[in-house]
Amino acid sequence: MGQELSSSRLTATAGTATVEGTAGGGILPWVMLAGYGDRKEIGCAAGLGRLSTSDYGLSTQAVACSYSNRLELSVARQSLELDGLIPLLGLPPNQKLRQQIIGAKVRLVGDVVYRPYGQLSFSVHHKSSRDDELVRATGATRTSDTEAMLGWGKLFIDGPMGQMLYLNAAARWTRANQGGLLGAGGDRRDSRQINMEAAAAVLPRRDLALGVEYRRKPDNLSFAGEDDWKDLFVAWFPNKHLSVVAAWVDLGSVGTLSNQDGVYLSLAGSF
């Protein structure tokens, strides 16, 4: 009784599967837990994502499940195609940078919808590269590492001009290079630092969110400078089983190649 997959939480309030596996919005993790399960219910989400910039292509697969809207466990795989970098560095064709992310997120207190102060969540991601040699060659000191995040999120039902407004802010304690794709730590800095990230989205309808996100990042490698990430996104939730995200993402400089902006598309299912 009550252990079956269930989906009682309100449409769109479970977010979507992100590139890092855990539930979130455009490309950033948010505080909500994956799937639509609430107390004593199990909810899951699985998604595929594709980001194409002028010199790179990133493919992601993510699965996350939560129990009782309290604990979420997630797994993600990312594969970065290095089209623009291969001729420059003389890398073997088809060389990719792949990593796996295992994550856990706990809802500490509150609720995104029903508490005036919103919801606080704490999460941990363990990121490990599957292309150690190349990661080390960039100057990264670690091929796997763990980072932690503390986030706050709140859906203002009666937001400006009668629309719903969702705000999310988080502090990430990390030393990951390019989100972990280039390992962690480097010659410039090898200790974790606190990076802020934030998202704001307006919901002009129950099933549609338009938002903007910003993520500060470490800059550990002298081989390749790293910029903050920003994006503009549209997320559509036709029902509780499907979500579609389209975003314009600006990654800045990645692996010595600057101006890496492009389109991100993601399709996720919840059950």
Add this chain to the structure above:
Amino acid sequence: MRRATFLMQVTLSPRVSLRTQLAALAMSFSMLMSGCASLSTDQATLYERLGGKEGVALIVNEFIIAMANEDAVRPHFRNINIAGFRARLEDFLCQTADGPCEYSGRSMKQAHATLGIERPAFNAIVEALMNAMEASEVSFADQNALLARLAMMESDVVSAHPFKPPARQIQP
């Protein structure tokens, strides 16, 4: 509003000094703000925007039908006098939406204390209300205004203890 637009255009003109531009900007901003304030005081109450007595009655009717169609909610209505519930709910929503009614029933906490409504059932109730307002052609902004007021009562309605359906009344 037209004047505010005019002032905004002035503020964008490069020939005007910075100080004048800032003053005009501040003025147009305060006009916009006061315009909004006077709009909201002139505006109808939420109750009126929901369609007054008939509008609320329509929403409540749709709401009860929607709740009856929810498996998680239906058992809670066993042994409940629907006519009385309908009248109390109309009064309650009317009062919550600043209408000219007085809800004389028990507080939300008292009324739900023994019902054992858990979060999944509460979510289903919220969805039923959203669908009822949609069916009653309430605008998204007005839906949100009412939902925001009701969402704050979640902790009065939801209980941590599971629901035990009452025994069916046996008709003689």
